[in-house]
Amino acid sequence: MIKQALNKLQAKRSRGAQAEQRARQFLERAGLSFVAANISGGGGEIDLIMREQTTLVFVEVRLRGNQRFASASESVTHSKQRKLMQAAQYYLQREKLTDKVPCRFDVVALQTLDSEQQPEWIKNAFGAA
Template sequence: MPARPASSTTRQGALAEDRALAYLQRQGLVAVERNYRCKGGEIDLIMRAADDTLVFVEVRKRGGRGFGGAAASITLTKQRRVLRAASHYLATLDRLPPCRVDVVALDPGRLEWLRNAFDLGALDSEGGGEGPAS
């Protein structure tokens, strides 16, 4: 059976990731992995900074700035999925490097790089629930 063509949303997401990757590389980060997936989570980009920090990157794109724009579209559920995948990825390493989670938010005419966008310390208390944060 032939593969289904990628949806417009999938293509737009891939283009946003390409743009974020190119931007981060210009800022000195090195690509480690792209579209890392595990059960219950995913990470768009995994990068390494010059100081050896491992950077998990969530890329968000929005066609308009309504409802707070791309950065505001990262729900608690999405944060948990990124943290779950980060935990899974870190478990594959021989040593734990310093790490953080960044967001690259793409709104019309604007790219914003948010360093330390949410706390990796939540890995310690990650319960996997989908309810609101307390």
């Protein structure tokens, strides 16, 4: 039973890593530059940090095959947004970038890992209120 749970967790992590790689490639083709991935701190984790010209873009990557309750983009709850903003603040402080660079939060949503499927890119999906 424990082995089965570990296998399921490993499969989920693998799918998540594949989704992040697809999102990164998609954003790079759109002209963004890669900065960092999987930054943890401040109570949250940022999947991707990209740069679009002078703007630092914090990207949440969502993969949702089952849309029964919400689409991938709708699954970024207020609680998740708060954690992402805390992690971004942590990163900005760590890198001594606070008040020096414009930032935004984007969501890249994938319904499948199929390379033919176009990701949904929501620029400036949410922000600090």
